[in-house]
Amino acid sequence: MNGVEFSYGPGRGAVSIGHFEIAPGEKVFLYGPSGAGKSTLLGLAAGTLNPDKGDITVLGHDFHALSSAARDKVRADGLGIIFQLFNLIPYLSVLDNVLLPCRFSTARRARVEEDGGMKAVAGGLLSRLGLEDMTIRSRKVSELSVGQQQRVAAARALIGRPGLILADEPTSALDSDTQSAFLELLLTEVERSGAALVFVSHQRELATMFDREMAFGELPALEGESA
């Protein structure tokens, strides 16, 4: 992103991003005060928000030159997104939630077929993310714990080897031991798939697990900061 300006409308939130870059396979921890613009940055990178000014290139695609349908295709083919509230489809099974991105992208589906097929790839991801129990896979996600839903959301983001994963505070609902255990599994899977990762969180103690940390906006001093 270069010289990006975005506003939600007159008198509403506005965000400026001078320069933001992430290399293939790089894992970046993005932090900053509430309202600084972290989620907006992710929305711009996902192509769901359109900048008023500036350039955004994602996975080699210049968003400015693309129609919104073409941006949607870049997102479906190449991005994995983990939201704070996971945004799973409650009435679908775990397996169907994980496989959802393959329904929207033939490229993604083809990569999954290449890697061994839908059931095998989804099952492998779920197992490595800590959902080994086979009976969980056919359950509706609304019947899972928050921690289990988080793992399903991670598997859904990772399926079909997207080039970039965008994660918006996916650990905030969990206690700190569960958070770091989840993050370790997520980072291992991200590394395995070769994806780049932008991970937004307020929990700066997690930053050491990443290649790079980046502050967004004004930052309170870390020293003496209450936990």
Ligand SMILES: Nc1ncnc2c1ncn2[C@@H]1O[C@H](COP(=O)(O)OP(=O)(O)OP(=O)(O)O)[C@@H](O)[C@H]1O
């Ligand atoms: N849908 C929206 N409509 C209007 N203003 C918005 C909207 N979403 C965010 N904003 C405003 O845009 C600015 C950036 O918000 P954003 O959600 O990107 O911050 P954030 O750094 O992700 O915050 P948090 O850490 O609290 O999630 C804020 O001033 C916010 O109030």
